[in-house]
Amino acid sequence: MAKEIPPLIIYTIIFVVFIIALVTIIPTPLAVEKPVENFYDAIVSAKGGIAVWSTETQFAQIESVGPIEKAVLKTLAANKIKIIIEPFNPQGPQYVAKLLADIKIEEVYGYKYGVDYVIMPYLAGEEVAFAKGTKFEEAYATDFYGTPIQNIPLLQGVKTFADIDLIICVHLTCTWPDMFIRQYWTVYHKPMILLTNGCSTAIAPYLGKGVIGYIDGLGMGAQFEFLANVPGGCMRMITPRSLQGLLIICFVIAGNIIYFATRLKGEKKEVKK
Amino acid sequence: MSEVYTRRAPLALGTILIIVLILNYFAPTLPYIGAVASEITKWATIIALFAGLYAIGILFAHNIRRIYTRPGANTDFMAGVTFIGSFVVFFACLVLTGTGSALSQALSTHITGMITSTIDGLSLFYFIVWAYRRFRLRGIYNVMLIIGGITWLMKETPLLVYLFPGSRTAALWIYDTFVTAVTRGATIAGAVGALVIILRTIIWRERGILGIEVR
Numbered sequence: 001m002a003k004e005i006p007p008l009i010i011y012t013i014i015f016v017v018f019i020i021a022l023v024t025i026i027p028t029p030l031a032v033e034k035p036v037e038n039f040y041d042a043i044v045s046a047k048g049g050i051a052v053w054s055t056e057t058q059f060a061q062i063e064s065v066g067p068i069e070k071a072v073l074k075t076l077a078a079n080k081i082k083i084i085i086e087p088f089n090p091q092g093p094q095y096v097a098k099l100l101a102d103i104k105i106e107e108v109y110g111y112k113y114g115v116d117y118v119i120m121p122y123l124a125g126e127e128v129a130f131a132k133g134t135k136f137e138e139a140y141a142t143d144f145y146g147t148p149i150q151n152i153p154l155l156q157g158v159k160t161f162a163d164i165d166l167i168i169c170v171h172l173t174c175t176w177p178d179m180f181i182r183q184y185w186t187v188y189h190k191p192m193i194l195l196t197n198g199c200s201t202a203i204a205p206y207l208g209k210g211v212i213g214y215i216d217g218l219g220m221g222a223q224f225e226f227l228a229n230v231p232g233g234c235m236r237m238i239t240p241r242s243l244q245g246l247l248i249i250c251f252v253i254a255g256n257i258i259y260f261a262t263r264l265k266g267e268k269k270e271v272k273k
Numbered sequence: 274m275s276e277v278y279t280r281r282a283p284l285a286l287g288t289i290l291i292i293v294l295i296l297n298y299f300a301p302t303l304p305y306i307g308a309v310a311s312e313i314t315k316w317a318t319i320i321a322l323f324a325g326l327y328a329i330g331i332l333f334a335h336n337i338r339r340i341y342t343r344p345g346a347n348t349d350f351m352a353g354v355t356f357i358g359s360f361v362v363f364f365a366c367l368v369l370t371g372t373g374s375a376l377s378q379a380l381s382t383h384i385t386g387m388i389t390s391t392i393d394g395l396s397l398f399y400f401i402v403w404a405y406r407r408f409r410l411r412g413i414y415n416v417m418l419i420i421g422g423i424t425w426l427m428k429e430t431p432l433l434v435y436l437f438p439g440s441r442t443a444a445l446w447i448y449d450t451f452v453t454a455v456t457r458g459a460t461i462a463g464a465v466g467a468l469v470i471i472l473r474t475i476i477w478r479e480r481g482i483l484g485i486e487v488r
Contacts, residue, residue: 011398246430248401249423249427
């Protein structure tokens with residue numbers, strides 16, 4: 001009778017492949033998908049304008065989503081788009097501050113805090129907070145660092161989402177696209193692009209009906225880096241991602257071979273009886 | 274009397290809030306409606322923050338109880354000590370230095386970030402073992418699941434897209450045809466369901482969870 005592969009053997013193989021992925025690079029051509037292309041085009045179309053960065057990411061996602069966020073922030077900065085950051089996670093403000101520091105937004109792109117970008121404090125309440133956050137003066141008394149918003153130059157002529165050019169929603173909760181559509185697009189009809197990790201199914205109903213484009217995970221992130229010419233963390237993940245996919249498919253095939261071999265032997269034994 | 278507090282009062286409050294917010298959404302030009310709706314959403318944010326504080330309080334109390342009531346049970350005791358210890362350290366650092374300080378950022382990056390990334394990394398082992406054990410061609414539903422899953426996985430694997438360009442086309446066809454149709458259907462069905470519940474709540478025919486949790 002065919003035997004199942006012991007978990008220890010599986011774990012060992014995964015570990016070995018994991019090590020190989022760390023030290024090897026498999027050059028793989030990248031084909032850019034339409035949602036990524038649309039995502040990039042939306043940023044270019046908003047060149048010189050103002051974008052809202054509505055985010056729920058936190059330090060836990062620094063490896064899985066951080067590289068994509070950095071690529072998009074770099075592209076925004078390269079297109080001289082001013083950014084209003086609205087975090088909907090308690091760690092959000094510090095997290096985005098770290099991302100911006102990592103890409104050296106002030107040193108490399110000449111951005112100035114308060115003039116070209118601003119970080120708002122955490123707003124609790126999910127959908128209610130999204131609705132509230134569309135009106136900056138009503139939602140916030142100060143920015144994350146305690147400066148009254150009346151003293152922030154970027155927010156002088158920008159009162160609500162009606163005054164901005166692009167909405168970028170960074171989310172990992174797959175129920176959030178519904179809320180973004182309800183509170184952002186339905187009310188303000190502004191171009192909206194989504195950055196996520198594993199929620200493309202939840203975005204599907206709204207593609208072309210509010211959502212212009214999206215990036216889902218490091219694979220599409222790599223396509224974006226390639227398209228925007230900002231090579232970084234996502235492109236470095238291409239080899240591990242390829243090996244991971246291959247490994248899963250190999251194990252699924254092995255599992256099915258064992259399953260059918262077991263059934264076949266069982267049936268033969270029954271016939272003999 | 275308790276029925277009034279646990280059911281009727283919240284229902285009445287909920288009904289008023291729903292009506293005001295619906296009016297604000299569909300008829301924002303009505304007099305005073307914008308100001309009232311704005312005040313309501315402001316209070317919702319404040320209540321959400323207090324709910325968060327309440328949750329922290331419950332977690333804190335639960336873990337202190339774990340330490341005192343189960344000193345012999347190692348796992349429980351250690352989990353309680355770890356929670357309280359890390360809570361106190363993080364809280365003290367955040368309060369003393371401010372949430373935007375370098376120390377707070379370092380704590381978040383080098384402790385929270387690293388631990389969660391490690392857990393994410395470890396989960397890869399379980400995902401693969403799970404796929405190996407569960408993705409078996411046992412019946413029609415499993416066959417559909419495996420075809421859909423493997424096709425999507427191939428699209429997400431750059432090397433396989435390069436070797437088999439058709440896999441990407443197939444995955445996108447599944448996404449555009451089935452996934453979009455099904456999720457749109459589910460979204461519309463969910464929206465209609467939500468609408469019915471809201472209407473039933475307004476006319477006090479929907480009990481919902483009001484009163485259940487309190488008892």
